Amino acid sequence: MDARTELxxxxxxxxxxxxxxxxxxxxxxxxxxxxxxxxEVGDVYTMIEIMHxxxxxxxxxxxxxxxxKRTKLAKWSQLVEDWEVNIANVPPA
Ligand SMILES: [Mg+2]
Numbered sequence: 001m002d003a004r005t006e007l008x009x010x011x012x013x014x015x016x017x018x019x020x021x022x023x024x025x026x027x028x029x030x031x032x033x034x035x036x037x038x039x040e041v042g043d044v045y046t047m048i049e050i051m052h053x054x055x056x057x058x059x060x061x062x063x064x065x066x067x068x069k070r071t072k073l074a075k076w077s078q079l080v081e082d083w084e085v086n087i088a089n090v091p092p093a
Contacts, residue, residue, distance in 0.1 A: 007054060011047040018044050 001009070021040040025031055051057050067088055073080040 014043040
């Protein structure tokens with residue numbers, strides 16, 4: 001297995017572990033200071049950083065996508081307010 005394949009396999013595994021941690025948090029009603037949830041978010045974040053170091057993703061592309069996703073969430077969910085997206089989209093002076 002080459003390094004990029006290993007990277008994506010471990011990313012898939014970590015995403016699966018994060019899904020499981022989210023499910024357990026919901027099932028047990030444990031949202032605050034949930035050690036397992038924190039660890040699995042950190043594991044996925046680590047894999048994102050390594051994907052960046054392998055030049056599979058750029059921080060610019062990720063930040064652009066973050067804005068796009070926040071815009072969608074503002075429209076389709078209660079998680080992000082419109083004003084938050086509008087402030088984030090203001091170009092620097
Ligand atoms: Mg993990």
